[in-house]
Structure formats: structure tokens, C-alpha cells
Amino acid sequence: MRTRDENKVLAIREKAIDLMVEEGLEGFSIQKLAKAAGVSPATIYIYYKDREDLIIQLSIELTNTLLEYSLRDFDPAMSFSDGLKLQWKNRVAHFMKFPKHVEFIEHIRYSPLYEQVRAHMIVQFGEAMGAFVHNAIRNKQLNKLPFEVYWAVAFAPLYQLMKFHSQGRSHKSEHFALNNKLLMQTCELVIKGLTP
Incomplete structure (x- = not known):
């Protein structure tokens, strides 16, 4: 059996990401x-x-990095407002550092291959986020909603801002760059919409 050549593995990994994005x-x-x-x-x-x-x-590896960033300094016992703001900041930090990784995952998100990645994410991420949401509902900091409604309201605005940023423009502006002020302004509106 041939030994693992880490330089070749890295070259294959990086070119696979580039090729999928392109x-x-x-x-x-x-x-x-x-x-x-x-x-x-x-x-x-x-x-x-x-x-x-x-x-x-490769998708599982990239997803693990996303999960690591998302859960950095996160505690399911945090208040809903603090926890969601931290989630947004962490996800944006990941996106800014690894934009190609995000694009790679987007390319496979709607394929049958994604099912194995999704199953992995549920195991890794579901416990922390599930506890966070249940704590927030129990503490009357979050309205009880179907998961899909919660997710759409809590995170779709964030991903749309990141999409505008990656495109460098929005539907209105020819030049768009996401900054912390816009991020938190949007997050505060989301929190307002989700809380009792």
C-alpha cells in the first residue's frame, strides 16, 4: 500500500474545490x-x-469547518438574542474566510449526494442548536414555530446578505459589501420578528 502524500492530497482537495466552484x-x-x-x-x-x-x-470536511466556526464560543444556554447574533457573526466569519467552501457546498446542496452530508450535519449540529431553540422557547424568548419557518426567518436574511456580498452587488446597488452595521441591523429585525 502506498503511503499518503499530504502534498498530493492537498492539491487534489484544493483543485476539487476550484473545479466544483467553476x-x-x-x-x-x-x-x-x-x-x-x-x-x-x-x-x-x-x-x-x-x-x-x-x-x-470533501463536503463533510468543509461542513465540519463550517460547524466549528458556527459553534465557536456558542453555548445553548445563551439568551436567544445573544446566541443568534453570535451565530450570524460566526457564519459570516466562516463565509469571509472560506467563500469557495460555501460555493462548493451550494453546488451539491440539491443533489442526492447531499443527503449523506445533511445526515452528518444533523448529528453534529442538531444537538447544540436544538437545545438552544428549546431553551429560548422555554424562557419565552422565542415563539414556537415549525422548524422550517424558524430556519427561514432566522437564517435566510443572513444568507441573502452573504449572497449580495459575494456578488459584489444587490438588486439596487452596483456595489455592495457586507459590514457589521448592516449585519446587526438585519439580525435585530430578525430577532424582533421571532420573539414574543
Whole structure:
């Protein structure tokens, strides 16, 4: 068995992210990746069973980084307002540092491959966020809502701001850059809408 060459693994990983961002899931192939990474397809198969295995493993790795950022300094016992603000700040910090990782995950989000990643996220993230939401409802800091409604109101505005930022423009402005003032202004409105 060949030893793991970390430089090759890193090159494969980085080029896989670039290729997914540039070409999407449909344009992603082991042949293209091997050429971009400067390795043979056989080298890629040393580390991954097939294309799907590579995409799933890489997605889980990128998701773990997102979860690590999201839960940084987070405590499920925090007040709803403080906890949601911290979630927003942490997610934006991740997005600003790893914009390609976010795009990579977006490319597979609506494919069957995402189910394994989603299952992993639920296990890793569900416990902390579930406890946070239940504490906030019990403490009368959050209205009881169906999960989908809560998630749409709590996080869709954040992801739209990040989308405007990544595009560098909005529907109104030719130049848009997300800053802390806009972030917190939007977050305060979301908190107001979710609290009793």
C-alpha cells in the first residue's frame, strides 16, 4: 500500500474545490481533477473510491469547518438574542474566510449526494442548536414555530446578505459589501420578528 502524500492530497482537495466552484457538479470529473491537480487519475483513486466518495468526503470536511466556526464560543444556554447574533457573526466569519467552501457546498446542496452530508450535519449540529431553540422557547424568548419557518426567518436574511456580498452587488446597488452595521441591523429585525 502506498503511503499518503499530504502534498498530493492537498492539491487534489484544493483543485476539487476550484473545479466544483467553476464547473458545478455536472462538470466535475476525476479526469478533469487529475489534470488540474497535476496527478494521474490513479493517484486520486488511492485516496477516494470514486467521484462520489471524493465529493462526499470533501463536503463533510468543509461542513465540519463550517460547524466549528458556527459553534465557536456558542453555548445553548445563551439568551436567544445573544446566541443568534453570535451565530450570524460566526457564519459570516466562516463565509469571509472560506467563500469557495460555501460555493462548493451550494453546488451539491440539491443533489442526492447531499443527503449523506445533511445526515452528518444533523448529528453534529442538531444537538447544540436544538437545545438552544428549546431553551429560548422555554424562557419565552422565542415563539414556537415549525422548524422550517424558524430556519427561514432566522437564517435566510443572513444568507441573502452573504449572497449580495459575494456578488459584489444587490438588486439596487452596483456595489455592495457586507459590514457589521448592516449585519446587526438585519439580525435585530430578525430577532424582533421571532420573539414574543
